[in-house]
Amino acid sequence: MSAVALHSALLTSLTDAGTTTTAEAALFWTLGPIMVLAALGLLFARKAVHAALAVVVVMISLAFLYVAQDAVFLGVVQVVVYTGAVMMLFLFVLMLVGVDASDSLVETIRGQRWIGLLAGVGLAVVLAGVVGRATYGRPTGLDQANGDNNPTAIAHLVFGSYVFAFEVVGALLVTAALGALVLTHRGRLAPHVGQKQRADARVAAGGVLTPLPAPGVYAKHNAMDVPALGPDGRPLEHSVPRVLRIRGQEADAREYAARIDRVLAGGGADRPVVAGGPEPTPPPAADPSAAHHGVPVPGAATAGAQDQEEHA
Amino acid sequence: MNPLLFAPSGAVAPVTADFSDDTWWIWVIKAVAIIVFLLTSVLIAILFERKVVARMQVRPGPNVHGPFGLLQSLADAMKLLVKEDVTVKAADKLVYIVAPMIAVFCSLLTFAVIPLGPAVNMFGHITPLQLTDFPVAVLYILACASVGVYGIVLGGWSSNSTYPLLGGVRSTAQVISYELAMGLSLVSVFILAGSMSTSQIVSSQTQVWWFLPLLPAFVIYIISMVGETNRLPFDLPEAEGELVSGYMTEYSSMKFAWFFLAEYINMLNVSAVATTLFFGGWRAPFIPADSFLQTGWWPVLWFLAKLWFFMFLFVWIRGSVLRFRYDQFMRLGWKVLIPAALIWVVCVAVVQGVRQFSGLDLRTTLFVLAGVVLLGLLASFAIPEKKKPTGPKRPPGPEVIDPFAGGYPVPPLPGQVLPPSPRKQRQAAAAAAGATNDAGTDVPQVTQEVHGG
Numbered sequence: 001m002s003a004v005a006l007h008s009a010l011l012t013s014l015t016d017a018g019t020t021t022t023a024e025a026a027l028f029w030t031l032g033p034i035m036v037l038a039a040l041g042l043l044f045a046r047k048a049v050h051a052a053l054a055v056v057v058v059m060i061s062l063a064f065l066y067v068a069q070d071a072v073f074l075g076v077v078q079v080v081v082y083t084g085a086v087m088m089l090f091l092f093v094l095m096l097v098g099v100d101a102s103d104s105l106v107e108t109i110r111g112q113r114w115i116g117l118l119a120g121v122g123l124a125v126v127l128a129g130v131v132g133r134a135t136y137g138r139p140t141g142l143d144q145a146n147g148d149n150n151p152t153a154i155a156h157l158v159f160g161s162y163v164f165a166f167e168v169v170g171a172l173l174v175t176a177a178l179g180a181l182v183l184t185h186r187g188r189l190a191p192h193v194g195q196k197q198r199a200d201a202r203v204a205a206g207g208v209l210t211p212l213p214a215p216g217v218y219a220k221h222n223a224m225d226v227p228a229l230g231p232d233g234r235p236l237e238h239s240v241p242r243v244l245r246i247r248g249q250e251a252d253a254r255e256y257a258a259r260i261d262r263v264l265a266g267g268g269a270d271r272p273v274v275a276g277g278p279e280p281t282p283p284p285a286a287d288p289s290a291a292h293h294g295v296p297v298p299g300a301a302t303a304g305a306q307d308q309e310e311h312a
Numbered sequence: 313m314n315p316l317l318f319a320p321s322g323a324v325a326p327v328t329a330d331f332s333d334d335t336w337w338i339w340v341i342k343a344v345a346i347i348v349f350l351l352t353s354v355l356i357a358i359l360f361e362r363k364v365v366a367r368m369q370v371r372p373g374p375n376v377h378g379p380f381g382l383l384q385s386l387a388d389a390m391k392l393l394v395k396e397d398v399t400v401k402a403a404d405k406l407v408y409i410v411a412p413m414i415a416v417f418c419s420l421l422t423f424a425v426i427p428l429g430p431a432v433n434m435f436g437h438i439t440p441l442q443l444t445d446f447p448v449a450v451l452y453i454l455a456c457a458s459v460g461v462y463g464i465v466l467g468g469w470s471s472n473s474t475y476p477l478l479g480g481v482r483s484t485a486q487v488i489s490y491e492l493a494m495g496l497s498l499v500s501v502f503i504l505a506g507s508m509s510t511s512q513i514v515s516s517q518t519q520v521w522w523f524l525p526l527l528p529a530f531v532i533y534i535i536s537m538v539g540e541t542n543r544l545p546f547d548l549p550e551a552e553g554e555l556v557s558g559y560m561t562e563y564s565s566m567k568f569a570w571f572f573l574a575e576y577i578n579m580l581n582v583s584a585v586a587t588t589l590f591f592g593g594w595r596a597p598f599i600p601a602d603s604f605l606q607t608g609w610w611p612v613l614w615f616l617a618k619l620w621f622f623m624f625l626f627v628w629i630r631g632s633v634l635r636f637r638y639d640q641f642m643r644l645g646w647k648v649l650i651p652a653a654l655i656w657v658v659c660v661a662v663v664q665g666v667r668q669f670s671g672l673d674l675r676t677t678l679f680v681l682a683g684v685v686l687l688g689l690l691a692s693f694a695i696p697e698k699k700k701p702t703g704p705k706r707p708p709g710p711e712v713i714d715p716f717a718g719g720y721p722v723p724p725l726p727g728q729v730l731p732p733s734p735r736k737q738r739q740a741a742a743a744a745a746g747a748t749n750d751a752g753t754d755v756p757q758v759t760q761e762v763h764g765g
Contacts, residue, residue, distance in 0.1 A: 049469055053407070056462065063455075076451040080495075084458025085488055088465070092484040095469050095477060149447045151508060203719045 027068050031061045048094045052087060059083045070142040073151045213239040220259075225251045233260050329427065329440040329511035338434060342443045346423045354576040355385040360620075361627045368631040389569070397565040400471055407470035412563065412570035415463025419577035421456040425449040426584045427511050429594045429611040441594075441612065442511060449510045450502070453585055454495055457540060461487040463574065464542070464549060468559035479558025482638065483542070483549035489645035490539035490546075496653035497532040500660040501589045514593030518601055523590035528656045530590045532649055534625070537582040539645070541575065543626055545633040548641060583622035584615075591618045 020028075034057065041054035059082050066075030147153040158166055203209065213236050216222035218229040225244055227235035235257055240250045359374065359382065366373025374381035399408065429441035446452070461483060468480020502508050504526065505516040513522075523530040539546040550558030560571045587593060594611035595601075604610070636644070667677050710729040715721045724730055732740065 047404075049404075049407070049466075053466075060459070072446055073448050073451070076448045076455050079455035080451060080458055084455065084461075084491065088458070088461070088484050088488055091465055091469075092481065092488075095465070095481050095484070151447050209720060 024068050035061045052090050056083055056087055070146055073154050215239045329442055329445045333437045334439050338437055338439055350577050353580055357576050358385040364627045365631045392569040395565040400562045402472040404470040407466050411463045411467035412567045415460055415574035416570045418456045418460030419574045422453050422581040425510050427514050427593055428615050432608055445509050445511045448508045450508045464559050471562035473562050475555045475561045476559050479549040479555050490536045493532055493649035493653050494536040496657055497529040499657050500526050500529040503660050503664050510588050517592040521592040532653050541578045544630040545635050579626055583619050586622050587618040
């Protein structure tokens with residue numbers, strides 16, 4: 001195997017004599033406590049996301065150990081698949097719980113804790129039995145174990161010696177995924193309502209399609225309680241916010257309407273129509289007194305006009 | 313195409329680059345050079361993006377600070393440095409601070425395995441222009457990218473605020489769906505190159521760059537690399553029209569700058585990966601492999617040119633495409649990209665397997681492939697075309713529509729025109745009346761605009 005910068009520092013650790021190098025021992029004794037702490041963090045973290053993060057730390061540290069033992073492929077794939085995809089899916093679900101939520105300790109199934117404890121003890125016994133009875137062959141060294149190179153050696157194992165086991169596991173996983181899909185599938189009870197259907201319904205209902213007019217537009221005042229004027233000069237009551245209308249704080253629309261009627265009839269806003277037929281409204285420039293009705297002019301004239309309005 | 317193209321993998325060493333002459337100080341030089349290169353490239357990239365987008369939008373872009381606005385990025389960076397660093401009170405402190413660090417740290421790791429050039433003489437040591445390489449280098453890049461996303465996700469979660477959380481959730485879903493497509497598109501390169509080491513993949517492209525024979529995989533990679541870096545049109549985690557700024561909403565000052573930095577370094581990373589895997593790495597096109605332009609320090613220039621071509625592609629896409637809606641984005645990922653990538657990988661694997669195990673030479677394989685494609689094409693002619701529902705025959709010329717037919721006004725579609733406005737109708741009627749009175753005057757021609765042809 002060709003020399004690799006990373007390898008020369010850490011790797012080719014297990015010699016064919018079955019001993020590890022100092023570098024690997026140092027790495028192990030650094031990562032080991034971190035992993036144990038993180039694993040304990042998984043058990044005792046109050047927030048679910050913290051527990052997930054602890055698992056991520058364990059996984060990445062484990063990947064480092066794999067790489068240190070020349071299992072580069074396994075180490076990197078562990079990060080890609082487990083940290084990058086599986087834990088990400090976990091986080092996806094956990095994030096929906098929210099940052100302040102902590103685990104509920106109430107048993108949802110009766111006796112769950114005891115059953116869990118029993119199953120855990122059983123697993124520990126089985127594992128202890130298997131590990132205790134295992135026999136190891138003579139160490140051959142990592143160079144020989146990896147053969148040509150690490151990915152190729154793994155490929156020979158996965159697609160050679162253990163191909164059946166992998167196929168079985170694959171079938172099991174596909175079944176599980178399919179089962180999850182079937183069990184969580186929900187048929188559509190009502191027809192799908194899309195953007196077009198909503199738009200059509202809105203038109204058919206005959207409501208206002210455009211945004212409502214803002215209060216005070218084209219009116220004499222631009223306060224919130226003054227209705228806007230439509231193109232025909234009539235006050236639009238729905239331009240005043242609903243809250244004001246319900247509270248009865250709207251300016252008197254009828255008064256505004258009457259005033260506008262007077263203007264339309266040719267008189268001033270504040271003076272009654274002169275009897276004897278409609279006189280044409282003079283242009284503002286021609287009649288200085290009429291100019292005040294449409295446009296507020298700052299200064300004394302405006303103050304006078306406002307006084308008049310209050311009296312009216 | 314030539315026989316070398318589909319060389320079987322058994323004959324080659326797992327890693328081509330030879331690092332045996334390296335010393336510790338050469339490692340340090342390379343590592344520092346990579347970091348300096350990335351940081352300065354980010355400064356350039358920000359200015360580059362703003363300038364190019366500005367030219368695409370017919371405006372000059374930043375042109376105040378320094379000559380041609382060259383110091384704009386520097387000014388931005390200084391502004392971010394001296395801004396007040398706000399820490400949200402309700403945030404999960406530790407995760408909130410660690411998240412941007414994760415993002416930046418992981419984005420800095422990728423360039424370690426990118427070959428910037430062939431072996432050069434560095435202070436008397438012959439060393440490849442690459443910090444390191446190993447048999448699974450490309451997987452390592454994927455691993456770094458997937459851990460880097462934790463920065464975004466955790467940043468969104470720990471801010472304890474609605475918009476960042478939504479950004480984080482979107483980012484998780486995005487990375488899961490688009491990394492699958494990305495990984496699958498890279499697999500076909502592994503199959504042809506016979507290796508996952510970057511230097512080996514570059515040296516396998518001496519004859520032809522992989523983007524040509526593996527065009528579908530290249531297209532899928534380009535799409536998913538934009539999705540992976542959260543850039544428009546896939547910038548849903550930070551969609552400023554919907555989520556304020558997504559996962560970075562609650563971040564300010566340096567912490568925000570770190571996210572910003574990570575995003576641009578990630579752009580450089582995926583561009584470098586595209587260059588290395590599909591565009592021949594540091595090799596120049598049309599120049600023989602033994603030319604002086606393909607050895608020594610020259611190839612760094614070609615590598616940078618290709619890298620910035622992809623960076624330009626990013627900006628170009630940003631300047632021309634609108635943001636996807638979230639469901640469209642997910643549909644594209646799961647229903648188009650992943651199945652397409654899977655089918656393509658199977659095809660490549662079958663062809664390569666047939667070649668390797670049957671001992672057929674390339675010419676025969678290609679002829680058989682061409683035959684299969686031709687047969688499929690002929691079979692597709694035999695399938696009767698789906699009958700289109702034939703509507704009523706339309707008279708030739710633009711169709712006059714009633715815009716209020718559906719109850720509310722609609723604009724005319726291509727090939728349709730609105731009826732003349734009442735005013736124009738009146739004018740036409742008046743003109744017609746005038747014409748009957750006075751036959752000598754010209755009738756004004758009323759033209760109608762046909763929308764969209």
